[in-house]
Amino acid sequence: MSTAPASAAAALPAARERRTRRPATLTVYRWELRKLVSQRRTYIGLGLAIFLPVLFVVVEVIRHESGHHGDNQFARELTQSGLAAPVLMLIFLSGFFLPLIAALVSGDIVANEDGHGTLKTILTRSTERSQVLGAKLLAAVTYAISSLLTATIVSTIAGVAAWGFHRIITFSNTVVSAPKALGLLFVADACYLIPLLALVCIGVMLSTVTRNSAAAVVGTIAVPIVLFIVSAIPGLESIHPYLITEQFEAWQGLLRTPTDWAPILHSLWVCALYAAPALVVAYLVFLRRDVAGG
Amino acid sequence: MSDPASDGEAPPVRARGLVKRYKEVLAVDHVDLNVNLGDVYGFLGPNGAGKTTTLRMALGLIMPSEGRVELFGRDPMRVGARALEGVAGFVEAPTFYPYLTGRKNLELLAALDGGGGRGRIEEVLEVVELAPRAQHRVRGYSHGMRQRLGIAAALLRRPRLMILDEPATGLDPAGMRDMRLLIRRLADEDITVLLSSHQLPEVQELCDRVAIVDRGRVVYEGALAELRRRGGSTYRLRTTDDPRAVELARAQAGIERVDSSAEHGVSFQAREHEVGALSLALGRAGVAILSLTPELATLEDLFFRLTEGEGSSGDGQGPGPGAGSPAGAGAGAGAGAGDGSSRPLQTVGEGPSS
């Protein structure tokens, strides 16, 4: 510390202008994003969101050149229109990899602070605990959305580059023009976000409760895996509509004619049933917990 | 301004019946604290006494099992972060995001303060002499550098109350001296300081009021001067006939812990009044006084007496020179062992400051 009294005194509090005021939650959120951007682990998920679609398109190109044809309508169609690539991407990645990417950040976002012992640092400023948790939730949501959009954009570009920008044929064998198909893709993303964001809420909850990044990430991704296994148990068919894993496919209703909104609307409230309790638990735990570490 | 209960009369820190229980451990056991405006308040106690736990409760980091603590009249359990208005500080080693630079960390914290401190980041970095390293990631900081960054982060808030938990831990000698200067400067600026410390000479030098805790309980709270007065003074006496002087001293009411050794002569504890009576008695008995010197009890003496129980110091003047002082093994060069004082005291000031 400076032993020059002049410079030191300058930084000491002057008379009475000492008011600290509560920051906007948006400010806290922006800093959460900045923290994400500064951490290497953030790029693992984003890297997967780029790498997997590219790998997928490359493999398909090779497969089709060697005369294989897909077992799925969009796979057969792939060589006719590159716009089938993002649809296939979503079909293949929606069950595990996209949830995994979302879990990487949502499961880490609170527990990371426990790992670094930094909760005491940020909770002794002028920010309320609820703001910190809210900002973290928003940041995890932002990350999930960014990864999904990244995967969609990358697969669209790769698909169009390989097979061109053409109309696609839906599950109901109707034709959708290329521009309309492009728009549908983003609506499909929005619908897929419903269960994905519910999973993000579960991730944030586990991150808050376990205070351990690895446990929370693994726990979050275990949710769809376990439910997938449950859905395979014979005799439990009646609970299928209430499993989050089923909701991961609800967006496919968009690619039918007429558009099948029922599963999408259904997934809205089913997912709310997953997300709301998770958020309540996260909120109660985070607001009352002891910050004894660090 | 937003909170009518905030300013005015409410003291910076007031704790009442504060209890924190961890399963089997009773970390804090009905603690009452009163830190008044302008105090430099020392918070002392052996390892595990419950200092950090108490400060965590004050900062709203952990929830008291019982009782409450208020900062300027505001209870963090009730009003959340608003209770920390005008308050800054840290408990244990300050922590930062290792993947951000020192400056970015401060920018983040200034933003979490509402943005007001942003313009002073360079200034506080200068104060703690971290400016040259501010663009490096905290990952690479030494322990002492993090400690300095913690001080900088606290100064950003322009606090009226500064809560510091062993702030000098890990600082080099110059850093410790600067920390002392800084605390004094804070006091000069009318900032109340609550300082938990193991550096007893430093506390003796800086603080006007202290609380001493032991196993979760406050064993003393009040003015340091009062504590020292209450502790009585140790006197050293050299006479022409020490054995006779010891007899007379033992016979005199109000004189305690009489002891003698060839090396140090006679020593005893007494108040001034009894010392006068003893000197008259010695004169009447024909024992000439060669020297009679008072030694005010040091905080360290009192600390050990309060936290290690009376039993351990019933043999005279507490632990003798050979016993050493484990907690005092900190900064100062071991002065005093041979200069007639009863125990190896640390030097308080390290010479003139630049």
Ligand SMILES: Nc1ncnc2c1ncn2[C@@H]1O[C@H](COP(=O)(O)OP(=O)(O)OP(=O)(O)O)[C@@H](O)[C@H]1O
């Ligand atoms: N999170 C916790 N869980 C369980 N016990 C705890 C916890 N935190 C503190 N304790 C216990 O509470 C007691 C007081 O600890 P505290 O850290 O407050 O001591 P301290 O006075 O700050 O000690 P030191 O001088 O070593 O810093 C200790 O017995 C400690 O083991």
Ligand SMILES: [Mg+2]
């Ligand atoms: Mg401590």
